Amino acid sequence: MADTQLVPHDPFESLHKQVDRLFGSFFNDFSIPKLQLRNGDLVPKLDFKETDKAYQIDIELPGIPAKDVEISVAKGILTVKGEKKGESEEKRKDYIRIERSYGCFERSLALPEDADDAKIEAASRDGVLTVTVTKKAGTAHATRKIEVKAA
Structure with missing residues (x-):
């Protein structure tokens, strides 16, 4: 029989999570439209779309001018911050x-x-930042269907 350890319940950690959720939803609903709060940081919402030739990422940045946005790419990771x-x-x-x-x-x-x-x-218009990433030539994806078996 494997050893099982019980982790003691920390009421302060639970309270901390509840307060974070409360203030997160409060700020999402009123003072900072369309920007989520995660651990006190703003997290913009995004849509990721694929076409035959490129990937398009639309990021909601209401009220944020293009001059206050920085976009970088390193080792295959695209980062948008501001x-x-x-x-x-x-x-x-x-x-x-x-x-x-x-x-x-x-x-x-x-x-x-x-x-x-x-x-x-990248281009910014009406509070939406659109980042377009071109696909490398000659890299078509093969798609195959995976069967899901009932357990």
Whole structure:
């Protein structure tokens, strides 16, 4: 019989996770639209599409100008990072309201083997960053269906 160890329940760790979830959903819903919070960091959402000649990655970066975004590729890993800086001010007769939102974000993903990392282009429009990665010539993928057996 294998030795089984019981891990003691840590109530503080459980509380910490619940608070992270609470504030994560709060900030997602109100102050930072379309950017997720993961462990206190902003994580932009993305879509990955494939065509015959290229891969297209659309990354939602609302309110983030292109000058605040850095894209790099190293050893087949594409990394997009930057900083969100936002401030809105409302002045009325009896009050002034100023809201600020700041945060760094970073998102990395492994490129497929047939991606040509020397031919990567990026463009930003209407809060969406589109990164296009051209496929290497002559690298067609063979597809085969894998049968799933009932256990």
